[in-house]
Amino acid sequence: MGQTIQIEKANSLKEKPDVSNIKFGTVFTDYMFSSHYTPEHGWETPTITPYKNLELSPALQSIHYGQSVFEGLKAYKSGDDILLFRPEENFKRLNRSLERLSMPKINEEDAIKALKELLQLEKDWVPDGPGQSLYIRPFVFADEPFLGVRPSRTYRFLIILSPVAGYSGAALDPTSIYVEDEYVRAVRGGIGNAKAAGNYAASLLAQQKANNLGYEQVLWLDGVHQEYIEEVGSMNIFFVRNGEIVTPELNGSILEGITRKSIIELAEYKGYTVKEERVHIDDFLKGVQDGSISEVFGAGTAAVISPIGRMNIHDTDYIINDNQPGDVAKDLYDHYTEIQYGRLEDPFGWVQKA
Structure with missing residues (x-):
């Protein structure tokens, strides 16, 4: 890109x-951003237009062969300011995803600009209620009509916006997890x-299975042995074992969560010991049974931190911390969200104004 963004104003606002x-x-805001890629010109025609449906060919390569990647981040209201939380990390990860799917990278600085x-045009859409934010969905997909x-050869990059309430209102309500030992995700x-x-398509059948059994989310095991804990469908997983915070180590099949990375940095800053390990499900189960694992929680953009109060492991139900949010989860959640909304000092330089 690196070009002046053309803006097409809407005739009326929602x-x-x-x-x-x-x-x-x-629900989506009034405007969206788009840019188009061709081999001859790279990313070009950066445009902000009214939010609208796309006209696409039935032979679209992303439909048939899955060249489609996305990101998720949020904008927060702080007085008259609109704040972003580590947006550079999202666009770095978007480029890693693009590279893996043989798609052209974007210019990260241009994308943030x-x-x-777009956010300046849509600032009235950023809600200011407890736990509320404006969800940001950048995505890139193949748009060449070709069945080979x-x-x-060609791609589209778009950013759309959607106002959202807190994941569970503004409260830390515990969720329930089904440990999947039949299907694998990656x-x-x-x-x-x-x-x-x-x-995400690969996760849906197991997610439906978990929902039918009365659980909200799936915890995936590794795709080779189906013995080692990996991640929850929309979150990375953490647990507190003998006072230390533990999370599965990155291994090439676990998404490198930005919230995961930030929680680790914040926890170490606050004096917690954090360990990244290969975690066997039976060792984890033993810790739940003998009480050495006192808390389990997920971490991701949507919920920030989601305590896990009930888990089905090997077809047996286990209650974690009396199905209540734990002290560590509450401590990290409070500190993290106060930084996001600009109410606490940001010692890391994570937050920037839109």
Whole structure:
């Protein structure tokens, strides 16, 4: 890109919704950003237009062969300011995903500038209720109409925005987890550490199975042995063992979560001992049974931190910490979100104004 962004103004603006009453990802703002890639010109025609449907070919390569990646981050209201939390990390990860799927990288600095320009136009859409934010979805997909199996020649990069309430209102409500030991999501050497659309398609059957059994989310085991803990469908997983915070080590099939990375840095800053380990499900189960594991929680963009109060492991239900948020989860959540909303000092330089 590196070009001046053209802005097409809407003839009329939408009525702003009551964010507390809308479902995640169902309401979108007035505008969106888009850019198009060709081999001859690279990323070009950066444009902010009214939010609208796309006209696409039925032979679109992303539909048939899955060249589609995305990111998720949020904007927060702080007085008159709009704040972003580590957006550079999201666009770095977007480029890693693009590289893995043989797609052209974007210019990260240009992408952040485009996002900030879009947010300035949409600043009235950033809600200021407890736990509320504006969800940001950048995504890139192949748009060449061609049925041959090869990387597409052309692509589109878009950013759309959606106001969201807190994941569980503004409270830390514990969730329930089903440990999946039949299906697998990813293997090392595959695309498990890319934020690719196909990863999420691969998770849906097990997610439906868990929901039918009365659980909200799935905890995946490794794709080779199905014995080692990896991640929850929309979160990385942490647990407190003998007072220390433990999370599965990155292994090539676990998504490198930005919230995961930030929680580790914040926890170490606050004096906690954090360990990244290969965690066998039976060792984890033993810790739950003997009480050495006192808390379990997930970490991701949507929830920030989500305590896990009930787990099904090997077809047996276990209650964690009386199905209540633990002290460590609450401590990290409070500190983390206060930084995000600009209410506490940011010693890391994570937060920037839009």
